[in-house]
Amino acid sequence: MKLKFFFLSIYISLSIFSFAQKKNSDYKFHSINNLSLLNGDNEVSAGLQTVNGFQKGNLFAGVGVGLDYYIHRSVPLFADVRYELGKNKNKFFAYADGGINFQWVQETYDRGPIFIWDGGFNGSGEFHNGIYTDVGLGYLVDMKKGGGLVLALGHSYKSLKQTVTYTDWRTQQPVTDLYRYNLNRIAVKVGWRL
Amino acid sequence: MRIPFFSALMTSSLALLFVFNSCVKDSCTHRYVYWEPVYRTKEEVRANIKNNSSKEIERPGKIYIRGNYIFLNEIDRGIHIIDNSNKAAPRNIAFIDIPGNLDIAVKGNILYADLYTDLVAIDITNPQQVVVKKFTENIFPERYWGNGFSQNPTMIIQDWVRKDTIVQTDCGGNGGLFGRMKSADVFMSNPLLTATQSGTAAGGGSPFGVGGSMARFTIVNNYLYAVSESALNVVSIVNGADPTFSNKVQIGWGIETLYPFNNRLFIGSTTGMFIYDITNPTNPVKLSNFSHARSCDPVIADNSNAFVTLRSGTPCQGFNEQLDVLDITNLSNPTLIKTYQMTNPHGLAKDGNTLIICDGRDGVKFYNASDVRNLSLQKQITGLNSYDVIAINGWALVVAKDGLYQYDYSSLSNINLISKLSVKN
Numbered sequence: 001m002k003l004k005f006f007f008l009s010i011y012i013s014l015s016i017f018s019f020a021q022k023k024n025s026d027y028k029f030h031s032i033n034n035l036s037l038l039n040g041d042n043e044v045s046a047g048l049q050t051v052n053g054f055q056k057g058n059l060f061a062g063v064g065v066g067l068d069y070y071i072h073r074s075v076p077l078f079a080d081v082r083y084e085l086g087k088n089k090n091k092f093f094a095y096a097d098g099g100i101n102f103q104w105v106q107e108t109y110d111r112g113p114i115f116i117w118d119g120g121f122n123g124s125g126e127f128h129n130g131i132y133t134d135v136g137l138g139y140l141v142d143m144k145k146g147g148g149l150v151l152a153l154g155h156s157y158k159s160l161k162q163t164v165t166y167t168d169w170r171t172q173q174p175v176t177d178l179y180r181y182n183l184n185r186i187a188v189k190v191g192w193r194l
Numbered sequence: 195m196r197i198p199f200f201s202a203l204m205t206s207s208l209a210l211l212f213v214f215n216s217c218v219k220d221s222c223t224h225r226y227v228y229w230e231p232v233y234r235t236k237e238e239v240r241a242n243i244k245n246n247s248s249k250e251i252e253r254p255g256k257i258y259i260r261g262n263y264i265f266l267n268e269i270d271r272g273i274h275i276i277d278n279s280n281k282a283a284p285r286n287i288a289f290i291d292i293p294g295n296l297d298i299a300v301k302g303n304i305l306y307a308d309l310y311t312d313l314v315a316i317d318i319t320n321p322q323q324v325v326v327k328k329f330t331e332n333i334f335p336e337r338y339w340g341n342g343f344s345q346n347p348t349m350i351i352q353d354w355v356r357k358d359t360i361v362q363t364d365c366g367g368n369g370g371l372f373g374r375m376k377s378a379d380v381f382m383s384n385p386l387l388t389a390t391q392s393g394t395a396a397g398g399g400s401p402f403g404v405g406g407s408m409a410r411f412t413i414v415n416n417y418l419y420a421v422s423e424s425a426l427n428v429v430s431i432v433n434g435a436d437p438t439f440s441n442k443v444q445i446g447w448g449i450e451t452l453y454p455f456n457n458r459l460f461i462g463s464t465t466g467m468f469i470y471d472i473t474n475p476t477n478p479v480k481l482s483n484f485s486h487a488r489s490c491d492p493v494i495a496d497n498s499n500a501f502v503t504l505r506s507g508t509p510c511q512g513f514n515e516q517l518d519v520l521d522i523t524n525l526s527n528p529t530l531i532k533t534y535q536m537t538n539p540h541g542l543a544k545d546g547n548t549l550i551i552c553d554g555r556d557g558v559k560f561y562n563a564s565d566v567r568n569l570s571l572q573k574q575i576t577g578l579n580s581y582d583v584i585a586i587n588g589w590a591l592v593v594a595k596d597g598l599y600q601y602d603y604s605s606l607s608n609i610n611l612i613s614k615l616s617v618k619n
Contacts, residue, residue, distance in 0.1 A: 037208075039212060040218055040219075040220055041216075041218065041219050041220055042220050042365050042366065071220075071365060071366050072366070090199075139200065139203050141199075141200050149200055151200060151203055151204055151207060152207075153207040153210055155214075155218065168227065168229060171229050171270060171354045173227075173229075173253070173354075173356075175226075175227040177224065177225065177226045177227070178224070178225040178226075179222065179223070179224050179225075179363065180222065180223045180225075181220070181222050181365060182220065182221040182222065183220045183365065184218035184219060184220060184221075185218060186210070186214045186217075186218055188204075188207045188208055188210075190204065
């Protein structure tokens, strides 16, 4: 079943891509791949993203996925829209992303006992997905055959939740602590548009 | 021209990356439960140790059977008295309020229970009209709460009120470009909790009650033995209504369970099993110990073998889920015969050649243990998260997360559920 769905997805994607590449088509496919520096008040981290979608006129819409290493590693999956300002080959653009921030925390928090000073022990920690947004401005240097250098500066936000369940040592009641991580960063992205 | 402009923009962006940095702040919160103690005076608490109205079972702990009655510990609250004269329809008839109670033991008509640091002796001749006989103070000093929480010494905590609290917390960070690689603060406290292990059946005519395999109290002849986190306490009950502290023997940290057999005490700890000789009942002497990987390890024994379950996911740490069968024919040198893999084994009991293991979420397993090198699973009861069992002549009383189950296993091929007393949801 999964294999059928996989091949169906490929077929649909190729059909859309081929439609978009037809001469005189209003839609043009682009793949934007970039590296980013994420600077928040707790650390400077790296990230990378690929955004794939179609452009009609000045408007681009696509879907992106990335790796975000800021504090807790995660995988944002998001919708991306961007609007190019002006008609020059080299131009500024505004962009906005929004989607789900899938947790992919590097350490297996779910095994080790976690000491909690104010009353507990031996928790099982588990991370949960949050949301991801990114808005900003960029500049595109148009190169040959529609390719180009892309530079962007924006505000990026991601959230995660972590639950830690343990037995309180005084009351011996099972309790669950909830940690919410709301992480704001300034993001600089440098990439290449195909 | 294009590239120099791009370079200038990039330089500016990197500069802005750090300039604007002061405009963004991470916000991380921690919602936790704060338990506020409800105090009563010592006099008020002691006056309330009597048959009060029955209460719903919420967090069942240790169990003890005496005649037609089941005494079931409600963790840190007291003891349910259950009339089990009709096993098919047990009746929860009364509740004895004993704050801080975790363990119970019975000899004759006297029930012994801990009340935080103290031991209380209660006459249960008429379980529907119990009478306090004596308080022996400071037998269990480790139950005096510490670690940042100071109990008012003139008062006793009767209850706890849950209060949810949210505070700002550190977000972490400083993991560099590729984030945090390790979790922080991973170590463990040593709570004064649960685990105890226990005993199988006493004879029908015995004055002693029967403890579940999760008990830390046991009675041998005229002495009550009680393990704390690091010590074995000996309390004389020559005069049952007048328990008197006799001795304290330091054993080592991580003590969990206590099981008596033939003038021996088998003591389970997080790192191994100890065997103590109690020929001189007031002066237990260590005969040997068997070390194992760190984990919780309830233990029971018979003439030639000890059965030790190791489990994880508990205050004992460890990652083992297994049953170890030991040869104890030479009590000075117990040796491992065989290890059997389990799911999350807790309490266990042995009745003749039938070994019964509470295997956590895998339910209750009944083994034919006539050949300990080749235990054969006869029956598995699923659908309950079990942690302790008492087995007496074909009748099993199982404490599970959702209730107290009674089974008739006189025929292993046809095990019947006699009744279930549910835990309050």
